[in-house]
Amino acid sequence: MIAKADDPTKTGKVYRSLKKGGFTGGPVTYGAFTSAWEALEGLELVTRSPGAPRFHSLGFDNKPMHLDGMGRASVFEATPKLLTLAHQHGVALEDISRHFEQDRGALQLRAYSMWKWSPRSGADSGTAPTKVRGAIVSFEPSARAAELEAQVTRLNDFLRNFTIRGGRFNGFYRGFNRGQEAGAFKWDRGGRLYAYGQDTYQSISQDGRALITINGEPTVEIDISASYLTVFHGLIKAPFDPREGTWERIDIDNKQVAKDWINFSLAKGTELQKWPRGSVREYRAQGIALARDYPIPTVRNAALTAFPALTKLEGSGLTWAELMYAEAEAIMTTMARLMDKGVPCLPVFDSIIIPLSQVRLATGVLYDAFYQRVGRPPLLKPKSALPGVDEQMAAAMDVDERWVNPFHL
Structure with missing residues (x-):
């Protein structure tokens, strides 16, 4: 307060x-x-x-x-x-x-989210569903849970040795999801690292995060572009290389609309059949009527033509929870390898924040960790205007250099 x-x-x-x-x-x-x-x-x-x-x-x-x-x-x-x-x-x-500061659990398991009904605000009448976050579920100790807890505790202990300014950080926990049957849960859904507390560095804007310093040094945020789409192709063993252009290959004038359809579908594990109310409102504010200007069948056809592997989505058994886990494991591996070299790293879900002086090293580590976990190369992009960052990242991802230098293996 x-x-x-x-x-x-x-x-x-x-x-x-x-x-x-x-x-x-x-x-x-x-x-x-x-x-x-x-x-x-x-x-x-x-x-x-x-x-x-x-x-x-x-x-x-x-x-x-x-x-x-x-x-x-x-x-x-x-x-x-x-x-x-x-x-x-x-x-x-x-x-x-x-x-x-207080001792907190390194793991958190939540049940499935639920939909409940409430009065719809505004001028509209009727009712609309509201998503309610899944409740926290107690879980029994196990070898896998102990292993995951030890990983998070080690990261937290390491990061407490650094002075982080520009964003609040009091430690991480890994949040796993869809743990309705805690006794049978395999710790393979969700799994992102979340910073404890309110108003942490993860909750501030991209521009705000650009001001974060670690031990007084400026930082750079490196993003995994089209992460879920890349993970999906990797897990079903379909050919895909995001470095050859991702959204550009979709034959539609509004790439963001197609991107939204794909991401909604990947999250649900089934093809989106109707635009969500929230999206309709957001696009209406831009003068776009989604149902009229971009009917679902038109967007679907454009997306499937660009990414034929999406036709296998419904039979894959994959949803956001499984895709997130693969991404989270790549991030965890990256942080652990950087920690072993004394380099701090702050995750922001599908991106990492690292000291400016470590851009080249961190890029190579993240690239390899993602490639090894997913089976497909990531498209890494900087969220920084600092000079020299693009060149350092490009050098780190150069194929010849990556396999010659062992520092990121």
């Missing part, structure tokens, strides 16, 4: 549901949280606006029905009295995270 109150880009409000089930598996229990905010409120250090459930008439005797999970969370705010007290005790915004 102190960080939110002192951040000019935020409203100062912290939202938290007080449902008991929402604390299961978290770092703070329901009882501890409730006791704390009630005491702080009594001391006039915190204010709270109670949450409220949403009700919606479903037409049965005109009686409203409570839709579980779709209520408005309670709102907490720090009072001026709390801010003054914190300042008097040396709690400053620039190092506030240091005061709230």
Whole structure:
């Protein structure tokens, strides 16, 4: 709350549901949280606006029905009295995270996401589905879980030796998904590294991340372009080289529309049959009527002509969860190999942030790790305007040099 109150880009409000089930598996229990905010409120250090459930008439005797999970969370705010007290005790915004470090689990497993119904906002009538994040699932200790935990712990211990400015970082955990049956889970779905806490470096804009420094040195972000599409081709053993041009090969005037159809389809594991409402709204703001200007059959035909392997999507058994796991494993391998050479690396899902002086090394390591895991070469692009970056990356990916120099194997 102190960080939110002192951040000019935020409203100062912290939202938290007080449902008991929402604390299961978290770092703070329901009882501890409730006791704390009630005491702080009594001391006039915190204010709270109670949450409220949403009700919606479903037409049965005109009686409203409570839709579980779709209520408005309670709102907490720090009072001026709390801010003054914190300042008097040396709690400053620039190092506030240091005061709230805590031991956290290195792994997190969540069940499937669910769809629930709630009143649709705005002028439209009727109801619309809302996606609710899967609940945290407890899992039994196993050799594989212990191995994964040790990997994350080692990375966290290593990165604590560096001073990271321009973005908050308090350690990682690996988030795995679709763990409905925790006892039978094979730790092969999801698996990305997420930075603990709110407002971390992963949540700021690309322009904001460009300002991150590690031990005072500027950094460069290297992105895996068309990652899921490349992973898909690799996992089904279909020929594909993104370096030969990816979206350019699609015969359609709006490449982004085709890219959206492909990415939605890959995520679902089945061909997209109808444009999502969110996409319709976004394109409408640009003067584009998706259903009229880019009907699904037209976009589908263009996409499948460019990438015939997508015809095998529905029988592949692959969704975003399996594709993400392959990508995450390549990132983990990259970080481990760089760590062994004393080089820090901060992941941002399908990209990595590394010190400017290590661009050439990191590019080669990431290239090989992805190629070895997926079976297809990645298309790596810099998200940086710093001079010399393009040349260093190109040199690192040169075939002759890559196989001669052993530093990234």
